[in-house]
Amino acid sequence: MPEGHTLHRLARRQQRVFGGRPVRVTSPQGRFADGAAALDGLVFAKAEAWGKHLIQHYGPRGQRRMLHVHLGLYGAFAELPAPMGEPVGQVRLRIEGAEMGTDLRGPTACELYTPADLEALVARLGPDPLRSDADPQRAWAAICRSRRPIGALLMDQRVIAGVGNVYRAEVLFRAGIDPHREGRAISRPEFDEIWSDLVALMKVGVRRGRIHVIRPEDDHGAPSYAADRPRTYVYRRHGEPCRICGTAVAIGELDGRKLYWCPDCQR
Template sequence: MPEGHTLYRLARDLQQTFAGRPVHVTSPQGRFAAGAALLDGRVLREAFSYGKHLFADFGGDALHVHLGLYGTFTGGSGDPPPAKGALRMRWVADGPDGGGAWADLRGPTVCEVLAAPEVAAILARLGPDPLRPRADGGVAHRRIAGSRTAIGALLMDQSVLAGVGNVYRAELLFRHGISPFRPGRGVDAASWRAMWADLVTLMRAGVRMGRIVTTRPEHRSRRRGVVQREDAHYVYRRTGLPCRICGTEIHTEVMVGRNLYWCPVCQAA
């Protein structure tokens, strides 16, 4: 599932390409026909993300998209390609340079038109997003510190923390030497402040690079140049491989429906 940095980049690209101009909205597949008819021809005021949610404000009505596990939002310049397959929604506009621009949405979990109060209700039930300006990590810690639930599960709870998915969960806990099985109330305020600051840095880097890289240069096969895929993470999808720090075999098991990865030595319970 795309994590928060991916949605942030997507919203930024839609904002730069379509904001301030009328957008022709259609649903070639037909499943979003009523919503497309409401938005068609209206001016996009703003596109923004919060956590794993994407919003597009068309003035009074807003498009809400959650990509889920299989959703994709792609686009380009010029004329759009022939509409094939399960194309839920298509945007077409003049584009910022006067040429054509298009964006296609396929396979989302959610694609709907909401009124402003409904958007506010979604935002109200989400935890702080590390990529949002002035986000307060202390709000997340207050929820974590009062819970007996494992921190590995709490980090995936979007009402606690918005935008963090399986990769950031595993890598953040490793970087701070915290067992994913530690109860939330066992994560003290100082530890959380360090984790929050690190998470903000990692997710901002993810926005810049368009990918998640969590390893430090000294723990990669090459210290300079493009980070190779096999060098990008400490524990994520490295089951059975030696820990980059201590050499212990990386473990995995399912937690809250997703594969969890950790080092049993560097992250001792």
């Protein structure tokens, strides 16, 4: 599932491509036909992200219509120059501007939103490190009184929005914190370090279009876990030597997701 930086980068891209201009909105697959008809021909006002959720705004201020998209595990946008030609595969949503268009396939959610819907979504999400209006105190309040492991709390979108498995593994390694430690055992300075690191790392992800977590002095040695990915400290490196101490990186499971950590560096 894409992590939060991917949605923020996508929102910025769609804002640049479509923002301020009328667009053609259709549902070639037919599953979003009524919703597409309600947006078709309106001006694409803006796009924004809240954690792993994309919100598109259409129409004039005061009469805005909103579209909510959650990509889930399989959803993806594919950008094509206009005119786009016949759709290929099961295209849930097609947005076509004067010069570019995009096709959405396989999302978990693609639905019209009311202001009340957006308010309810934001209310159930934790603060998003990539939003300027984020309040980290909300995340700290949830973490400092919880008996749940910090590794689970960081992945809980109700605590912090946008963090996925890669950022979870890497930010805890960089902070030297065992992912199994209870939230209530995390000190405020440790939380502040985690939050600041998430803000900085996820901004890098937005700029580069990929997760990059290795400090310059550590950016050497064993290659990344996949040919097209940057190096990581522990994510998907189980059994390999830690880049710092040489201890074998451990693997486990927490709340149904794989967990990676260094038993020596993260005590």
